[in-house]
Amino acid sequence: MNTVYATSANVAERRLAPPSLAISTVIFALRPSESSGRPTLWLPLVRRIREPFKDMWALPGGPLQHDESLQDAASRNLRETTGLVPQYLEQLYAFGGLHRSPAQRVVSIVYWALVQPTEAALADESENVRWFRADRLAELAFDHNAIVDYALWRLRNKMAYGSIAYHLLGEFFTLAQVREVYEAVLDRQLDPANFRRQIKGTPEIEETGEYLQGGKHRPPRLYRFTGTPGLGPDNRSTP
Amino acid sequence: MNTVYATSANVAERRLAPPSLAISTVIFALRPSESSGRPTLWLPLVRRIREPFKDMWALPGGPLQHDESLQDAASRNLRETTGLVPQYLEQLYAFGGLHRSPAQRVVSIVYWALVQPTEAALADESENVRWFRADRLAELAFDHNAIVDYALWRLRNKMAYGSIAYHLLGEFFTLAQVREVYEAVLDRQLDPANFRRQIKGTPEIEETGEYLQGGKHRPPRLYRFTGTPGLGPDNRSTP
DNA sequence: ATTAGTTCTAGTCATTTTGACTTTAACTAT
DNA sequence: ATAGTTAAAGTCAAAATGACTAGAACTAAT
Numbered sequence: 001m002n003t004v005y006a007t008s009a010n011v012a013e014r015r016l017a018p019p020s021l022a023i024s025t026v027i028f029a030l031r032p033s034e035s036s037g038r039p040t041l042w043l044p045l046v047r048r049i050r051e052p053f054k055d056m057w058a059l060p061g062g063p064l065q066h067d068e069s070l071q072d073a074a075s076r077n078l079r080e081t082t083g084l085v086p087q088y089l090e091q092l093y094a095f096g097g098l099h100r101s102p103a104q105r106v107v108s109i110v111y112w113a114l115v116q117p118t119e120a121a122l123a124d125e126s127e128n129v130r131w132f133r134a135d136r137l138a139e140l141a142f143d144h145n146a147i148v149d150y151a152l153w154r155l156r157n158k159m160a161y162g163s164i165a166y167h168l169l170g171e172f173f174t175l176a177q178v179r180e181v182y183e184a185v186l187d188r189q190l191d192p193a194n195f196r197r198q199i200k201g202t203p204e205i206e207e208t209g210e211y212l213q214g215g216k217h218r219p220p221r222l223y224r225f226t227g228t229p230g231l232g233p234d235n236r237s238t239p
Numbered sequence: 240m241n242t243v244y245a246t247s248a249n250v251a252e253r254r255l256a257p258p259s260l261a262i263s264t265v266i267f268a269l270r271p272s273e274s275s276g277r278p279t280l281w282l283p284l285v286r287r288i289r290e291p292f293k294d295m296w297a298l299p300g301g302p303l304q305h306d307e308s309l310q311d312a313a314s315r316n317l318r319e320t321t322g323l324v325p326q327y328l329e330q331l332y333a334f335g336g337l338h339r340s341p342a343q344r345v346v347s348i349v350y351w352a353l354v355q356p357t358e359a360a361l362a363d364e365s366e367n368v369r370w371f372r373a374d375r376l377a378e379l380a381f382d383h384n385a386i387v388d389y390a391l392w393r394l395r396n397k398m399a400y401g402s403i404a405y406h407l408l409g410e411f412f413t414l415a416q417v418r419e420v421y422e423a424v425l426d427r428q429l430d431p432a433n434f435r436r437q438i439k440g441t442p443e444i445e446e447t448g449e450y451l452q453g454g455k456h457r458p459p460r461l462y463r464f465t466g467t468p469g470l471g472p473d474n475r476s477t478p
Numbered sequence: 479a480t481t482a483g484t485t486c487t488a489g490t491c492a493t494t495t496t497g498a499c500t501t502t503a504a505c506t507a508t
Numbered sequence: 509a510t511a512g513t514t515a516a517a518g519t520c521a522a523a524a525t526g527a528c529t530a531g532a533a534c535t536a537a538t
Binding site: 371413414415431432435436454455456457458459 | 512513514515516517518
């Protein structure tokens with residue numbers, strides 16, 4: 001057969017060409033809000049330097065290379081745009097609508113990642129890479145607003161069940177910090193005493209002997225998360 | 240630029256060629272077990288008629304066509320192989336490991352579907368399309384055993400939370416039938432009285448005035464499901 | 479040094495949910 | 509009629525949850 005396609009296809013050729021495949025990543029990290037100081041969700045975006053959607057902000061992403069798995073590709077473009085290594089990385093969804101990109105049909109396999117705030121503070125930022133509050137995004141390129149919305153929905157869902165909040169925190173944390181993560185993501189207040197009781201009930205949370213000093217009140221005990229990142233078909237533990 | 244690729248690529252060309260994209264579907268339906276008569280999960284497979292994995296059984300699937308969305312493609316190859324229209328269809332996962340297919344790099348976006356038993360009984364079956372018990376599969380082509388395992392895991396998970404069991408039943412059903420679905424999928428016995436209490440608590444289940452006659456015991460009331468298929472970024476209701 | 483202010487931590491109590499079980503109802507087959 | 513079967517409703521204790529109280533342990537202000 002030896003069918004031949006061209007990347008700069010005209011309309012007639014486009015009907016034959018297979019859709020191109022891209023990997024994108026929604027990267028979440030916590031940063032203190034400028035106003036309240038409480039932690040809020042932020043994510044890095046890159047400015048597009050070519051058409052389509054030139055000069056608009058978009059999710060970091062790019063083509064899949066021949067020698068890397070889907071997850072490796074997501075991990076790579078996360079590292080390339082922000083310099084970060086993800087604490088948590090999971091496939092979100094494959095978006096393949098017909099008119100996501102004006103010229104060419106593109107199927108995007110999107111991952112979502114959680115990074116720790118200490119790392120996120122060190123993240124590269126430049127003219128073309130900037131962090132934004134997840135709940136106050138302007139209009140993004142392609143269907144990326146919808147993708148972020150869905151990633152947020154998944155994050156909230158997973159937070160309610162799974163043990164995922166810890167991947168947004170450092171190695172040691174207080175129970176109040178965990179509660180702040182839940183409050184930031186779920187966007188509602190939680191009773192401190194009841195929350196503590198629930199968290200202490202999960203076996204993956206381990207007391208350390210340490211206390212966090214320096215507050216203007218009774219020093220809280222520090223805890224550690226001993227669980228595994230979790231599920232998914234590529235890296236799956238015991239269900 | 241005008242880069243040129245060939246589908247029958249040699250090794251040198253393969254490094255440049257983009258991975259090919261395929262859509263596959265895991266289709267679940269309930270059928271009475273031959274031995275116990277209780278409902279069990281079955282799924283249709285197709286026999287491969289060419290290399291690689293010639294003569295082995297595989298999930299129905301094929302390439303993505305230029306004018307159809309991912310979900311449409313899944314729906315189409317479901318219809319083409321079984322003649323069925325899915326009651327429930329959702330994206331499962333994008334599988335993109337480097338060595339899923341021996342010759343060529345293939346990324347498969349896999350959907351999973353639930354069909355009603357009345358439809359499933361009418362499904363086309365032939366020399367090259369046959370239904371198998373989901374829990375007793377032989378070795379399949381590619382990584383399709385792992386894909387089915389993951390689909391089963393997702394099905395069990397969704398069953399525990401969401402209201403999904405009804406898509407494996409007809410329009411009208413008794414509460415005992417719903418329980419049998421849960422028991423088949425979760426593979427454990429459930430207390431009839433407690434199960435009834437829980438199901439009746441969900442507002443999406445509506446009593447009809449009808450009763451199922453013909454049993455050799457008190458006739459059970461028939462119910463109807465009034466909920467929506469649910470979530471996912473492509474068709475999402477209110478979270 | 480004492481006191482006020484803050485958060486951490488443990489605990490109480492009523493309500494809701496869950497699991498195990500009992501009882502009565504309504505049908506069929508003998 | 510009676511036994512056998514499943515449907516359907518109800519009981520009861522245990523467990524989980526939500527609202528709340530109170531003491532402990534620190535800092536900062538007086």
